[in-house]
Amino acid sequence: MKEKVNYKAIGKGLYKIAFSLCIIILCVITVVITGNYNKSTTTDLELENSEINVAYESVAGDANSSDKEYFTENVNPNKDKGIQNKNENEISLIYTPDFIPPVSGDVLKDFSDKIPIYSKTMDDWRIHSGIDILCPYGTEVLSCEKGTVTDVGYDMLFGNYVEVSLNDFTLRYTSLEAGITHSVGDEINKGDVIGYLSDSCISEVCDKPHLHFEMKKSGEYVNPREFIY
Structure with missing residues (x-):
């Protein structure tokens, strides 16, 4: 006498296998997408940080340059001392004439x-x-x-x-x-x-x-x- 095949049990088993495969596929897809997103986000953040650093260095450089030019052009430590700069290594006192009469007489x-x-x-x-x-x-x-x-x-x-x-x-x-x-x-x-x-x-x-x-x-x-x- 033939054994009766339990198609209902087999169907349930196939359903479980298919469901498991779907879960696995979804997990794999999620991992791939998450990895790509993180990679993209990391790259974007690195680019943004790089741009921020470049902008900061540019602004800082301009500020330092501007300050340096300002102090170079506007600050003269000898301004009120009667001293005139000729170059970095040479200075001369501003001479005020002190005249004497060319002859004696009225x-x-x-x-x-x-x-x-x-x-x-x-x-x-x-x-x-x-x-x-x-x-x-x-x-x-x-x-x-x-x-x-x-x-x-x-x-x-x-x-x-x-x-x-x-x-x-x-x-x-x-x-x-x-x-x-x-x-x-x-x-x-x-x-x-x-x-x-x-x-x-x-x-x-x-x-x-x-x-x-x-x-x-x-x-x-x-x-x-x-x-x-």
Whole structure:
């Protein structure tokens, strides 16, 4: 007698096997998807962190550079100390002139750059761009301050002259004897002899013997008495 096949039991077994396989397949798919997601997320995070680091370094670099430029351009430790930087290894003190009179004597005629004054020699009224200091012919004319000779020559009105420049000042010594020994470019010290007084200043020859002395500051005539006497 044949045994009766239990198809119902076999069906249940196949169902269980199929169900188990589905579970396994779902697990495998979940693992794969999760792994890919984690990998993608990790890569994205690494890229974001990299971008953040690059941005931070860029901003920090710009900030440091900006600070460095600011302090380099705006901070001058010598600003209020009368010191001028020439380069990293050399500094020079800003020199303030301390003038001495070119000759000893009273002022015969004052400076007048706006109101004309009478000229005895020329018999007219004119601007007087310097001061006239009484002293005998042959008197030594001294350098009021150290400087550099920038001009030597003869003027039709004021005779033989020497110009000495220092900082933004130009000093003009006129009425000198011929045969001036200084040349353009010579360095002059305070108290050095510029020349000797003569009567070569024909525009003022009718006045008593005197030195006609002129001073410019920043290219403009100024009253020498404000700086010397």
